[in-house]
Each structure stands twice: as C-alpha cells, then as structure tokens.
Amino acid sequence: MSEKVFIFDEIVVPTSQAARLRDAYIADYAPTAKARGMSLDGAWRSPPVELADRTVTLHFLWSVPNVGGWWGMRLGAARADPTQDVPLDGDEEKMRWWAWVDDIAVSRKRTFMLDIEEAAHV
Amino acid sequence: MFNLLHVVNLSDAAGDADAIAARLAEIGMTLPGVVTNAAGKTLPRSLNGEHLMWRISFATEVDHWAALSSATWRSEIDPLLDPASGVSFDRVSYRPSLSDASAGRQKEGIWRCLTLSVDAGTSAAEIIQFEKDTALMPAHVPAIRNWALCKVVASTGRRNWTHVWEQEFDDVAGLEGPYMLDPIHWGLVDGWFDPECPQRIVDPFLIHAAFAIKQAVIA
Numbered sequence: 001m002s003e004k005v006f007i008f009d010e011i012v013v014p015t016s017q018a019a020r021l022r023d024a025y026i027a028d029y030a031p032t033a034k035a036r037g038m039s040l041d042g043a044w045r046s047p048p049v050e051l052a053d054r055t056v057t058l059h060f061l062w063s064v065p066n067v068g069g070w071w072g073m074r075l076g077a078a079r080a081d082p083t084q085d086v087p088l089d090g091d092e093e094k095m096r097w098w099a100w101v102d103d104i105a106v107s108r109k110r111t112f113m114l115d116i117e118e119a120a121h122v
Numbered sequence: 123m124f125n126l127l128h129v130v131n132l133s134d135a136a137g138d139a140d141a142i143a144a145r146l147a148e149i150g151m152t153l154p155g156v157v158t159n160a161a162g163k164t165l166p167r168s169l170n171g172e173h174l175m176w177r178i179s180f181a182t183e184v185d186h187w188a189a190l191s192s193a194t195w196r197s198e199i200d201p202l203l204d205p206a207s208g209v210s211f212d213r214v215s216y217r218p219s220l221s222d223a224s225a226g227r228q229k230e231g232i233w234r235c236l237t238l239s240v241d242a243g244t245s246a247a248e249i250i251q252f253e254k255d256t257a258l259m260p261a262h263v264p265a266i267r268n269w270a271l272c273k274v275v276a277s278t279g280r281r282n283w284t285h286v287w288e289q290e291f292d293d294v295a296g297l298e299g300p301y302m303l304d305p306i307h308w309g310l311v312d313g314w315f316d317p318e319c320p321q322r323i324v325d326p327f328l329i330h331a332a333f334a335i336k337q338a339v340i341a
Contacts, residue, residue, distance in 0.1 A: 091326040094317040
C-alpha cells in the first residue's frame with residue numbers, strides 16, 4: 001500500500017491572468033514547495049481552449065512520501081520531527097503568497113488525497 | 123463548568139517557573155467554587171506556550187468571576203503575575219460547548235490545549251462547521267481521553283482568543299503520535315488552520331501547549 005499523500009491545487013483564474021499566475025506559481029511557489037519536500041507530479045490547464053471572456057483552471061498535483069512528509073510540508077521538516085523543539089516555519093511566507101493568489105483568482109481549492117488501492121490493477 | 127487558563131511568560135528576573143506554578147496551584151485550591159486546579163511548567167515543543175500554565179475549572183461562571191475579584195486574588199495571585207516583576211500572560215475564560223470527561227483519570231498524564239483565534243468576520247456557518255469537524259477527532263483518535271471544545275467568553279493577551287480545544291492524553295506520545303497521524307487531523311481538521319488552504323479561518327498564531335497532570339483536570 002502506498003503511503004504517498006497527494007496535494008491537489010485547483011485555481012480558477014480569469015483567462016487574462018492565467019499566464020501571470022501560472023508563471024508565478026512555477027517561478028515563485030514551486031521552489032518553496034519543493035524545499036518543503038513536495039514533488040510536483042503533474043500540472044494541467046482546463047479547458048483546453050482559452051476564451052478571453054471565460055476562466056481558466058490551473059491544476060497542480062503534488063505529493064509527499066507519507067504523513068510525516070505531509071507534516072514536514074505543513075510545519076517545516078524540523079518542527080515535524082518530534083525530537084526537535086523548534087518553532088513552526090514558513091507561515092508568513094505562505095500567507096503572503098496565497099493572499100496574492102486569492103487577489104487574482106476567482107476561486108481555488110486544495111485537496112488532500114490518498115491512492116485508491118482497489119484501482120491499482122485496473 | 124467554567125474554566126480559566128493562564129499561559130505565563132517569565133522574564134529572567136521573574137523567578138523560577140516550577141516554584142511559581144506550585145504557588146499558583148496551592149492558592150488556586152483555596153478559591154471559591156474550584157472543581158479542578160492544576161499548574162505546571164509548559165512541556166517542550168509548545169508553540170507560544172511560554173513557561174508555565176495554570177488551569178482552573180469552576181463549578182459556575184459566577185464562581186469564576188467571584189474568584190477573579192476576590193481578596194485572595196488581589197493579595198496572593200496578582201503579585202505573582204505582576205508585569206512589574208517581569209511576568210506577562212494570556213488569560214482565557216472559557217466555557218465548554220462540547221466535551222467528554224467520562225474517561226476520568228486517577229494517574230499521571232498530560233493536559234494539552236490549542237488556544238486559537240478565529241478571524242474576525244468569519245461566517246457563523248464556517249465557525250459551526252469548524253467546530254463540528256474538530257469535535258470529530260476524539261472518535262478517531264482513542265489516545266484522546268477527556269476533551270472539551272470550548273468557546274472563549276473573555277480573554278486578554280496576545281490575541282483575541284475565541285476557542286480552546288483541550289484534551290488529556292496518557293503521555294506525550296499520544297499527542298505526537300496518534301493525534302498527529304490520523305487522517306481526521308491532517309486530512310480534514312487542519313484545513314481550518316493551514317495558511318495554504320482557502321478554508322482557513324484560524325489565525326496561524328496560536329497556543330499549542332501541554333503540561334503534566336497528576337489526575338484529570340477536564341471535569
């Protein structure tokens with residue numbers, strides 16, 4: 001059974017801002033996420049055609065190896081280690097980033113997911 | 123029940139945390155209407171838990187306010203918590219809205235609180251859902267013995283505190299292990315706290331702290 005935990009961001013953004021948000025996500029957010037142990041497993045946009053007066057949804061699928069990795073992502077690796085007495089790390093940076101996103105986006109979701117084991121051999 | 127919590131910071135000049143906690147616990151037993159009373163040094167790995175905590179359960183809110191305005195409080199407790207002596211504290215007066223103290227406790231354990239502040243302007247529907255989700259945790263995490271989800275009636279300190287989520291565990295391992303690892307925590311409840319989740323409503327500055335208890339304090 002895989003212990004991997006998936007983190008799925010879905011960000012709905014006006015078409016006019018889609019490239020701006022995509023580029024910032026890749027250039028600014030992704031490196032900080034990777035530094036917290038997250039691996040980018042895939043990224044998509046929908047719908048396949050961009051229409052000027054509609055919205056675009058950006059989808060980013062991340063994963064961490066297990067629940068310990070999830071807490072490392074959430075609190076910082078040192079804080080997630082029960083043997084270390086250190087402060088929580090990174091909340092202010094996260095707040096700033098997502099406040100910027102929320103100012104541009106129409107809506108967004110972050111979903112946490114586990115594998116459906118029964119589908120592994122389909 | 124009606125509860126009172128102090129989370130106390132001591133400057134170097136303020137004195138020894140163990141000695142001050144012992145004195146607060148000793149005086150606390152003499153206050154009117156006290157049902158349970160415990161104080162102790164904050165255990166390692168707290169977030170904003172400072173140096174010591176002191177928690178009292180009163181039979182009624184009336185007892186609580188009577189204690190705070192009592193001569194004993196003025197003459198015995200105020201000097202121990204005097205800012206002029208290098209002491210600062212969060213004081214939180216709170217009432218359980220959902221609780222289960224049926225596990226009891228006649229042995230040592232830990233009491234842990236998450237004292238938090240929901241953002242001003244959060245809708246009632248969101249707060250109710252947050253409370254419902256949080257109250258699901260004990261059914262999924264048997265390491266939680268007694269527990270209470272509480273609404274703050276009055277507070278002073280570093281935030282305008284709104285809730286106290288308090289639990290008792292047999293030991294720190296229950297808090298660091300099952301409590302953290304169960305998906306009810308990281309997969310559902312934490313979203314209300316996570317700065318990366320759009321449903322976040324809790325100020326990231328919160329008090330996560332525990333201290334050792336000799337018997338149940340959640341009554």
